[in-house]
Structures are given as C-alpha cells and as structure tokens.
Amino acid sequence: MVIKYGIIFITMFLFTGCSSPGILYTNITAPYSTNFKNSPLGSKSCRVNAYRLKEPISRVGLSGEWNSEIIHKAMLKAEMTKCYYADVKTLSFLRGAYRRKTLILYGD
Numbered sequence: 001m002v003i004k005y006g007i008i009f010i011t012m013f014l015f016t017g018c019s020s021p022g023i024l025y026t027n028i029t030a031p032y033s034t035n036f037k038n039s040p041l042g043s044k045s046c047r048v049n050a051y052r053l054k055e056p057i058s059r060v061g062l063s064g065e066w067n068s069e070i071i072h073k074a075m076l077k078a079e080m081t082k083c084y085y086a087d088v089k090t091l092s093f094l095r096g097a098y099r100r101k102t103l104i105l106y107g108d
Contacts, residue, residue, distance in 0.1 A: 023094075023095055024093065024094060024095075025092075025093055026090060026091065026092045026093075027089075027090070027091050028089070028090050029087055029088070029089040029090075029104075030087065030088055030090075031085070031086075031087055031088075032085070032086035032087055032088045032103065033085060033086065036085065039084045039085050040084050040108075041084070041106070042082070042083075042084045042085075042106040042107040042108050043108055044078055044079065044080050044106070044107060044108060045078070045104060045105060045106045045107075046074045046075055046077065046078035046080060046104075046105050047074070047102050047103065047104050047105075048070055048071055048074045048102065048103040048105070049100060049101070049102050049103075050100070050101045050102075050103070051098075051099070051100050052096070052098070052099045052100075052101075053097070053098050053099075054096065054097050054098075071083075071103070071105070074105070075105060075107075078105075080105065080107045080108065081107075081108065082107045082108050083105045083106070083107040084106055084107045084108075085106055085107075086103055086104060086105045086106065087103075087104040087106075088101060088102070088103055088104070089101070089102040089104060090102075
C-alpha cells in the first residue's frame with residue numbers, strides 16, 4: 001500500500017505543471033505586471049513568442065527575446081495603438097530544455 005501511494009506521489013510530482021513549474025511539463029499563464037489600478041479591459045489582443053532550446057551537448061541555447069521593436073510590430077499587426085496590460089504564458093518541457101514564452105498584450 002505504501003509503495004502504491006509512493007508511486008502515485010512521485011508521478012504527480014513529475015507531471016505537475018499547471019500551477020507551478022513541473023519537472024517534465026509546465027504550462028502557466030500569469031500576469032506580467034500586478035499593477036491593475038485603473039486599467040481598462042481593452043478590446044484587442046496580440047501575442048509575441050520567445051523560444052529557447054537548450055542543447056545538452058554544447059550548452060548553447062537558441063532564444064528569441066522580446067524587445068520594443070518586436071512588440072511594436074505585433075501591436076501594429078493587431079491594429080493596436082495602446083497596451084493596457086499583459087500576461088505571460090510559459091510552456092516548457094524537461095525542466096526548461098525547451099521553453100516557449102508568449103507575451104499576450106491587451107489594449108485598443
């Protein structure tokens with residue numbers, strides 16, 4: 001009986017990733033900022049992705065990060081002129097060996 005519950009506990013620990021970072025899989029959406037005072041909802045949204053892939057042999061990672069130019073282009077494509085708030089969605093596998101972060105902007 002103890003072994004059965006031990007296996008269940010270890011399995012749950014390895015596959016956790018919906019609310020906190022997991023070892024094998026993580027899928028979390030969180031606010032980018034917590035200052036929501038007087039923030040309007042906005043009627044439009046757009047997404048900007050950043051990827052990271054860690055290669056285990058040479059320890060070199062491929063990554064793309066957000067910068068103001070990339071964010072501005074995404075907002076123009078979505079026909080947004082104002083950004084009121086943002087969320088960050090993180091999807092990762094194998095403790096971050098592959099990670100995709102998506103910046104979700106909301107505004108008008």
